[in-house]
Amino acid sequence: MSLQATTYLVVGLTFALYIGIAIWARASTTKxxxxxxxxxxxxxxxxxxxxxxxxxASFISMAGLIAFMGYGGSVFLMGWTGGYVLLAMLLAPYxxxxxxxxxxEFIGERYYSKGARVVxxxxxxxxxxxxxxxxxxxxxxxxxxxxEVQYEIGLMIGMGIVFIYAVLGGMKGITYTQIAQYCxxxxxxxxxxxxxxxxxxxxxxxxxxxxxxMTGSEVYLLxxxxxxxxxxxFAAYTTNARLSLTNMFAYTFSLMIGTAGLxxxxxxxxxxxxxxxxxSSAGWALVFIAILYTTAxxxxxMARLNLINTIEPTAxxxxxxxxxxxxxxxxxxTGLLAFEDKNGDGVIKxxxxxxxxxxxxxxxDIMVLANPEIAGLxxxxxxxxxxxxxxxxLSTAAGLLLAISxxxxxxxxxxxxxxxxNEQQELLASRVAMSGAILLxxxxxxxxxxxxxxxxxxxxxxxxxxxxxxxxxxxxxxxxNKEGAIAGMIAGLGVTLLYVFQHKGxxxxxxxxxxxxxAPNWFLGIEPNAFGAIGALVNFAVAFAVSRVTAAPPxxxxxxxxxxxxxxxxxxxxxxx
Amino acid sequence: MSQNNNYWQANxxxxxxxxxxxxxxxFVFGIILVEPLNSIxxxxxxxxxxxxxxxxxxxxxxxxxxxxKRMAKLDREHDVHEDKDD
Numbered sequence: 228m229s230l231q232a233t234t235y236l237v238v239g240l241t242f243a244l245y246i247g248i249a250i251w252a253r254a255s256t257t258k259x260x261x262x263x264x265x266x267x268x269x270x271x272x273x274x275x276x277x278x279x280x281x282x283x284a285s286f287i288s289m290a291g292l293i294a295f296m297g298y299g300g301s302v303f304l305m306g307w308t309g310g311y312v313l314l315a316m317l318l319a320p321y322x323x324x325x326x327x328x329x330x331x332e333f334i335g336e337r338y339y340s341k342g343a344r345v346v347x348x349x350x351x352x353x354x355x356x357x358x359x360x361x362x363x364x365x366x367x368x369x370x371x372x373x374x375e376v377q378y379e380i381g382l383m384i385g386m387g388i389v390f391i392y393a394v395l396g397g398m399k400g401i402t403y404t405q406i407a408q409y410c411x412x413x414x415x416x417x418x419x420x421x422x423x424x425x426x427x428x429x430x431x432x433x434x435x436x437x438x439x440x441m442t443g444s445e446v447y448l449l450x451x452x453x454x455x456x457x458x459x460x461f462a463a464y465t466t467n468a469r470l471s472l473t474n475m476f477a478y479t480f481s482l483m484i485g486t487a488g489l490x491x492x493x494x495x496x497x498x499x500x501x502x503x504x505x506x507s508s509a510g511w512a513l514v515f516i517a518i519l520y521t522t523a524x525x526x527x528x529m530a531r532l533n534l535i536n537t538i539e540p541t542a543x544x545x546x547x548x549x550x551x552x553x554x555x556x557x558x559x560x561t562g563l564l565a566f567e568d569k570n571g572d573g574v575i576k577x578x579x580x581x582x583x584x585x586x587x588x589x590x591x592d593i594m595v596l597a598n599p600e601i602a603g604l605x606x607x608x609x610x611x612x613x614x615x616x617x618x619x620x621l622s623t624a625a626g627l628l629l630a631i632s633x634x635x636x637x638x639x640x641x642x643x644x645x646x647x648x649n650e651q652q653e654l655l656a657s658r659v660a661m662s663g664a665i666l667l668x669x670x671x672x673x674x675x676x677x678x679x680x681x682x683x684x685x686x687x688x689x690x691x692x693x694x695x696x697x698x699x700x701x702x703x704x705x706x707x708n709k710e711g712a713i714a715g716m717i718a719g720l721g722v723t724l725l726y727v728f729q730h731k732g733x734x735x736x737x738x739x740x741x742x743x744x745x746a747p748n749w750f751l752g753i754e755p756n757a758f759g760a761i762g763a764l765v766n767f768a769v770a771f772a773v774s775r776v777t778a779a780p781p782x783x784x785x786x787x788x789x790x791x792x793x794x795x796x797x798x799x800x801x802x803x804x
Numbered sequence: 805m806s807q808n809n810n811y812w813q814a815n816x817x818x819x820x821x822x823x824x825x826x827x828x829x830x831f832v833f834g835i836i837l838v839e840p841l842n843s844i845x846x847x848x849x850x851x852x853x854x855x856x857x858x859x860x861x862x863x864x865x866x867x868x869x870x871x872x873k874r875m876a877k878l879d880r881e882h883d884v885h886e887d888k889d890d
Contacts, residue, residue, distance in 0.1 A: 517865055
């Protein structure tokens with residue numbers, strides 16, 4: 228069977244599975260729709276959280292970014308996993324104890340203010356929409372390769388699938404579907420990694436293979452990669468820091484607190500039965516995430532080495548362009564990979580020197596999708612990777628769209644504008660809100676600002692600078708009041724958005740960038756994607772200062788804080804002491 | 805209420821302990837001290853690079869389960885666990 232046919236078959240089967248589950252478990256009440264009825268087992272919830280969490284950025288982009296950044300790519304690995312430690316200890320158990328449907332609902336009640344709730348909704352929507360753009364880009368890339376169509380058409384098809392999928396689902400359907408999607412994506416990620424690890428090092432465990440010697444030689448794989456890259460004029464793989472250690476520190480910190488502050492991740496911990504389960508479920512989520520995240524560095528290094536070996540099979544001998552392998556032809560058709568035989572000698576040379584380099588374009592996002600083809604693995608493995616990439620993008624998009632639509636229908640419509648609507652009307656409203664969000668994200672997906680992981684990193688900066696500090700202070704600082712929290716959120720979000728927009732363009736439209744995305748203009752050498760950490764510090768400082776000069780929160784709020792700090796009585800509506 | 809206060813203070817101490825380890829394995833070993841640690845080898849890995857791309861993640865997983873287990877015990881010691889009446 229041809230690659231195309233195999234891919235259609237595998238992707239088609241997985242889609243049929245997801246839609247079948249979504250129909251079987253579709254939501255009939257708002258409690259089902261927002262928190263899956265609150266009855267998900269912690270291990271199952273961990274698996275669903277992992278699929279919700281691991282997006283197109285984790286699956287498709289991350290290993291590609293690491294492949295070209297080397298050590299500098301560690302910010303994504305540490306940042307996107309370390310946040311779960313914060314989530315498990317600083318937020319999840321207490322928010323579960325609070326026992327409501329959305330993150331803005333907590334902020335509105337804790338800060339006894341509809342204004343705070345509206346600010347939280349705005350922060351949530353800005354962060355989630357930015358994040359959804361990354362998923363749309365990932366879906367576009369996966370579809371353009373799998374259907375062999377242009378990126379734009381791939382994006383439109385992706386939007387259509389997400390539309391059917393997310394509007395059917397609700398949290399209940401989404402949760403069960405995400406468990407299936409986790410299984411697909413983790414198999415799709417690890418199987419090629421195992422094959423490639425065996426072929427390069429003889430070790431079937433990729434995490435160990437990366438630290439092993441190359442088959443048939445006494446040279447360690449990472450040492451070999453460092454050497455090959457230095458010969459081509461690039462920096463060594465294992466020591467190539469991203470800009471500066473200060474920048475890496477800020478970037479990792481932004482991703483960690485951003486992870487802990489992302490509403491679509493936090494609401495997953497509202498679905499478990501107990502406070503105790505919220506803690507262990509965060510651990511299970513990280514186990515399932517770590518399987519992919521510890522495999523990714525091996526995929527990255529091995530893909531880079533295999534790519535170089537394809538273009539320069541033995542030292543000084545280059546690939547003849549007319550004899551290029553099929554996978555190169557396929558990717559050239561998508562426009563994401565391009566060659567230019569500058570000196571007309573019929574062979575392709577890869578070099579760090581822009582003058583002589585003839586691989587003129589290689590989109591980082593294709594490294595994972597092309598990896599099995601580069602390594603010459605069978606067609607079904609290639610097809611599985613396409614299905615895995617789509618599973619990752621779809622599961623995350625569904626989770627984000629749920630967070631956006633519940634913020635609009637539950638917090639804005641039901642909570643503020645029209646408290647008298649009934650449950651069926653609220654369900655309908657959340658589905659309409661979801662449709663609107665898909666259209667907006669699709670539009671922004673046509674003007675993608677950066678690589679998929681880069682776009683997503685901005686969402687983290689926004690979650691880090693606005694939502695995380697407000698939640699954490701709400702639990703750990705009883706004296707924090709309405710004025711402080713609102714001022715802090717606005718200041719944190721404002722500083723971060725200003726910094727990102729002045730360097731990246733307003734709403735990422737490049738031409739409106741008024742300071743240029745150039746390193747000399749960066750504050751302390753910190754890139755815009757890493758600025759959430761600074762935004763968070765501004766948020767904490769402003770909130771603290773303002774709360775000191777304004778009145779303490781009322782007694783019943785201080786009791787609410789004491790109540791959420793202890794697990795006893797979870798499930799009951801704010802117990803009295 | 806002072807009973808709950810003791811519970812909360814104990815919780816804060818456990819969090820501080822876990823977050824200290826969290827900070828050391830990622831920010832200290834993986835970033836600040838990466839260069840000196842890279843002179844030590846762990847198989848084919850440079851040690852600083854290993855902490856940044858592998859080791860810190862394994863430690864994070866262990867930390868969360870340790871915290872969950874320690875807190876389940878603390879909840880019982882202070883009699884604030886969930887299923888005591890229901």
